[in-house]
Amino acid sequence: MSTETTAIIRLENVHKYYDLGEVQVHALRGVSLDIYPREFVAVMGASGSGKSTLMNILGCLDRPTRGSYYLDGTDVSQLSKTELARVRNRKIGFVFQQFNLLSRTSALENVELPTIYAGITPQEREKRAREALERVGLTDRAEHYPSQLSGGQQQRVAIARGLVNRPTILLADEPTGNLDSRTSVEIMDIFQRLNDDEGLTVVIVTHEHDIAQYAKRALEFRDGKVRRDYPVENRWLAGEVLPTLPTLDELDEEAEQEEESGTEAAN
Secondary structure, three states, rough: OOOOOOOOOOOOEEEEEEEEEOOEEEEEEEEEEEEEEOOOEEEEOOOOOOHHHHHHHHHOOOOOOEEEEEOOOOEEOOOOHHHHHHHHHHEEEEOOOOOOOOOOOOOOHHHHHHHOOOOOHHHHHHHHHHHHHHHHHOOOOOOOOHHHHHHHHHHHHHHHHHHOOOOOOOEEEEEOOOOOOHHHHHHHHHHHHHOOOOOOEEEEEEHHHHHOOOOEEEEEEEOOEEEEEEEEEOOOOOHHHHHHHHHHHHHHHHHHHHHHHHHHHHH
């Protein structure tokens, strides 16, 4: 738990219902929790547990049916769609499993997009976008298009896009779901550095317990409720794990050797 005393995120008895035809789904059932500045929280649970609904509410993409959501001290649960959009743009950065990059737009221009909606001048937009790309180690890929980037590099661009408006909270929904093991750890290294070195509050949704080991705190959801809320013991440090993992070139070489061995055995 953070040493900060004022929660940046506070949910009080939050319920969320969805009407699906004649069926009403109770997605969240009285969730109350506090998340403090500088925390790194992993939200886990099976499909249908409520974790994605929670993320939508935390990101001001949806509102509770009942209960209150205080973001940085402000009750945002009753705000209009326009007001919620303003809060999202100013306070929250998003990273998704699908990178959602525009294919005919350079990495730099993809990162700039949220600043356009914020009404920032073109000169300042480019400055912020280049700074965000530098934070994720992609300065030399600014002019590349998504098709010229690996999956890990595309996710780094997506993270930079989430950082460009200088949010206080970064929300990531299954950010490693489409990545190989090594690249996943590289992405977790970025999140850890943003959290540990820059003090950014990070909340990720993941179904992978291995990924949750890089967070500082874990929430386990089941049937729309928080069933466990605990500090992550023996937290993994991505910077220490990476040197123990084979590189992609080494994996490719190993696969080629196995293929050759198989061919020789068949002959």
